Amino acid sequence: MKASLQRAYWISRVTFLEAVRQRFFAFLVVLGAAMVLSSLSFRFLDFGHGELKFIADFGFGGMFLFGSVLGVVMTAQLFFSEMDNRTALTLLAKPLSRTEFLLGKFFGAWAVLAVFLGVLSLLLGGVMWWREQTILVQAEQRGLLPGVFSASGMFAYALLQWLRLGVVIAIVLTISSIARTFLFAVIVGALAVVAGQLQWIAQDVLLKPADNLAYKSFLWVSSRLLPNLQQFNIGDALVLEPASVPTDAVQWVVVSGIFYMVAYLVLASAIFRRREI
Amino acid sequence: MRKIAPWLASLALLIGAGIFSEYSWIKVRPCIPEIGRKELEPTLGQGVLLGIMGGLRTVVADLTWIRSYVLWERKDRPGCEALMRTACALDPHSRYFWENTGYAIGYDLAHWEVRKRGGYAKVPKETQDRLFRTYARRGLDVIDEGLKYSKNKVSLLLCAAQMSDMKLGDKQLASEYYRQAAELPNSPWYAARLHARIEWEAGKKPAAYTWYRQYWIVRMKDVDDGSPDDLMELREMENQLRLPLLSRIPRQSWEK
Amino acid sequence: MTSAISVRNLTKDFRIGIRGLKLRAVDDLTLEIPRGQVYGLLGPNGCGKSTTLKIILGLVPATAGEITILGQPSATASARERTGFLPEAPYFHKFLSGRELVRYCAQLSGVTAERVDQSVEEALALAAMTEAASRPIGTYSKGMLQRIGFAQAIVHDPELVILDEPTAGVDPVGSAAIGRMIHAMRDKGKTVVLCSHLLGQVEQVCDRVAIMDRGKLVLEGKVDDVLxxxxxxxxxxxxxxxxxxxxxxxxxAAHGAKVTSVTHPRRSLEDLFRELVTGSRDA
Structure with missing residues (x-):
């Protein structure tokens, strides 16, 4: 078991190094950071939400959008670069199981996203803290109740986003294990993310009390196979109104996310073991 | 059996994760602003999808609101209403969107409709009133919806009260909205007075006085200058009700 | 003593297209590859030799048949622990240096932490890559890529080394260097299986050969015997x-013998080339 984890670690290390050296990663980090910083310039678009909420929303949007793009495109790219360049051939001819190879890819990509989210969270936290200080002074002068932001809430949000992207990576690896081309994996992966984000709405729309049992059963099973990714998007509440989030809610979401990651990785491994390299 | 074991394990794990995520979703859902799907359907293709997916909801709502202004200037009734309702649905905690959507529907759309039909000189008074009532009702529906989500309810209640009074012509409804506004913290001084005045004018004089008096004692008497204008209004009510001296509000030291 | 590789009745069908038409790449192949020899698997392009190697390494599942490597069922991690593999036209992560790549492969192959440094340097030395080991792989020539590929294949001191087209695209000097490495492995008692369609080179380095055509074995034996x-x-x-x-x-003629041709002996062009450019090794 230790040797197995060790091998997965070596694969993930090289995967991480390969990913962080890519211009694509640097480009998305810069784009995300620019989005966080530009929220300060776009404050004039705000219609009475409160400045901190507006800035937070901009930053969360950057993390969500570019994180998802990175999670889908980079994971598929890291997987297919090994297949297309046939480096997988060299690696899998060694005493390395396919599950270890997939786990290595997963943890390597997930580590890259940890760096991505870490950088953007620190930047967003810094911007919000700076604006909070100004707002506190202004509010005190006017005798108003200022909006405040929670640093621990920001940490919890970054953690949840990291978990969400972990689920996304696991899904993309599952798709890549079946897919023959990079493009197919990216398109289907992106559709899976959109479907996961909108799954909760689709469930409400499609399921009606009068539906027959077979249809209900089909919906029940299919809606459980696809994760509800919306549950990770509670940034507003965590950062600006942490008291409104039930204490155990984050823990439940974390456990649910881990469950999905494990489930998709088991599925990806089962598929990949049958793949001809 | 060994061949299908990984598939069965994956399926069981996925369904297990799905069942588990139902519980986590129940816990988390109150923290995520509700989405009004009907409001979003007409505008889903216009970048709104990005707002529903996660993050950026406030930003997309703001941009949608700005686009609704363009249609407002063109006096495009369906387009303007659809985009304003979209902004409300995307960011239901925003008092601003609900209030201004309510105002736009209740006041502006009726006005545009009258102009479209030839203007105030041509359209009969009864038709004008009917149009104003119809749109006011729709505007009030929007505000009622906003009251479920927005934290700043006072402003929305006052908006609803004003619209009920001026456009719907329903004084009792306006009075009810004023009362609800008055009973909330941070309500403006005139909410209580207008509720009491409408009730008084509707003939419910003793009840109006009792409520207003109680409100003045609890909420106004010991705050700032003690609201002398409201006390004057109460004294006038006491005179008209011919209350005995002992039943009246005791004379205040600062009272002339 | 068991064979290095034992293949029995191996068949591999590929399904093509939506209708799943079968293409038979390997057809009832039976092979015994003895230990301690250099074994050449020959055949034209598309004859099934690379597919056979991939099946032996567990990279592709067989449709039918049995394979053992060093007495163990193939496609198991323990069998691969004692096997080294150099794929055809190898490509490695460009950002790693040669030394980093060999170290990475040593770690994946289960070389212990205490032995890694020594194993890496030994493999680099055998592949004549010590000098260039610190350079990024992206800067390597084709011959150097083959040699670093060879180093990664042998870094864990395997008993069996499988080389798929080890000299494809490499100049004669590089080919000769690879030939020397193969002989060095044999001298250390290792079994080397190489797959190639460059017959001259196979003739020079192999002890035994098998020739495949259209997925079938058409000839097998010692090089001297078959030639x-x-x-x-x-x-x-x-x-x-x-x-x-x-x-x-x-x-x-008095003894019943007849001279059928009299010609001058020729050097091979490869020998002449090597003689002339021996100094111009990749570096």
């Missing part, structure tokens, strides 16, 4: 004059 023509002989004669030739032919 030798027992009914013909070659003599090399110095200072042969026409008179001496006539006399020799008459003498041979």
């Amino acid at each position: 030798a023509r027992r009914d013909r002989h070659v003599m090399t004669i110095e200072a042969l004059t026409p008179a001496a030739q006539d006399a020799a032919e008459t003498a041979l």
Whole structure:
């Protein structure tokens, strides 16, 4: 078991190094950071939400959008670069199981996203803290109740986003294990993310009390196979109104996310073991 | 059996994760602003999808609101209403969107409709009133919806009260909205007075006085200058009700 | 003592297209590859030799048949622990240096932390890559890529080394270097299986060969045995004059032998090239 984890670690290390050296990663980090910083310039678009909420929303949007793009495109790219360049051939001819190879890819990509989210969270936290200080002074002068932001809430949000992207990576690896081309994996992966984000709405729309049992059963099973990714998007509440989030809610979401990651990785491994390299 | 074991394990794990995520979703859902799907359907293709997916909801709502202004200037009734309702649905905690959507529907759309039909000189008074009532009702529906989500309810209640009074012509409804506004913290001084005045004018004089008096004692008497204008209004009510001296509000030291 | 590789009745069908038409790449192949020898698997492109190697390494599942490597069922991690593999036209992560790549492969192959440094340096030395080991792989020539590929294949001191087209695209000097490495492995008692369609090179380095065509085995045996023509002989004669030739032919005819051709011996172009450019090694 230790040797197995060790091998997965070596694969993930090289995967991480390969990913962080890519211009694509640097480009998305810069784009995300620019989005966080530009929220300060776009404050004039705000219609009475409160400045901190507006800035937070901009930053969360950057993390969500570019994180998802990175999670889908980079994971598929890291997987297919090994297949297309046939480096997988060299690696899998060694005493390395396919599950270890997939786990290595997963943890390597997930580590890259940890760096991505870490950088953007620190930047967003810094911007919000700076604006909070100004707002506190202004509010005190006017005798108003200022909006405040929670640093621990920001940490919890970054953690949840990291978990969400972990689920996304696991899904993309599952798709890549079946897919023959990079493009197919990216398109289907992106559709899976959109479907996961909108799954909760689709469930409400499609399921009606009068539906027959077979249809209900089909919906029940299919809606459980696809994760509800919306549950990770509670940034507003965590950062600006942490008291409104039930204490155990984050823990439940974390456990649910881990469950999905494990489930998709088991599925990806089962598929990949049958793949001809 | 060994061949299908990984598939069965994956399926069981996925369904297990799905069942588990139902519980986590129940816990988390109150923290995520509700989405009004009907409001979003007409505008889903216009970048709104990005707002529903996660993050950026406030930003997309703001941009949608700005686009609704363009249609407002063109006096495009369906387009303007659809985009304003979209902004409300995307960011239901925003008092601003609900209030201004309510105002736009209740006041502006009726006005545009009258102009479209030839203007105030041509359209009969009864038709004008009917149009104003119809749109006011729709505007009030929007505000009622906003009251479920927005934290700043006072402003929305006052908006609803004003619209009920001026456009719907329903004084009792306006009075009810004023009362609800008055009973909330941070309500403006005139909410209580207008509720009491409408009730008084509707003939419910003793009840109006009792409520207003109680409100003045609890909420106004010991705050700032003690609201002398409201006390004057109460004294006038006491005179008209011919209350005995002992039943009246005791004379205040600062009272002339 | 068990064979290095034992293949019994191996068949591999690929399904093509939506209708799932079968393409038989390997057809009922049976092979025994003995230990401690250099074994050449020959055949034209598409004859199934690379597919056979991939099946042996567990990269592709067989449709039918049994394979063992060093007495263990193939496609198991324990079998691969004792096997090294150099794929055809190898490509490695460009950002790693040669040394980093060999170290990475050593770690994946289960070389212990205490032995890693020594194993890496030994493999680099055997592949003559010590000098260039610190350079990023992206800067390597084709020959250097093959040599670093060879180093990663042998870094964990495997008992069996499988080389798929090890000299494809490599110049004769590089080919000769790879040939020397193969012999060095054999001298250490390792089994080397190589797959190639460059017959001249196979003839030089292999002890045994198998020839495949359309997925089937058509010939198998020792190189000397399969190439030798027992009914013909070659003599090399110095200072042969026409008179001496006539006399020799008459003498041979008296014993019932007949001279069928008299030509000058030729060096191979490869030998000539190596002789001329020996100093211009990749570096």
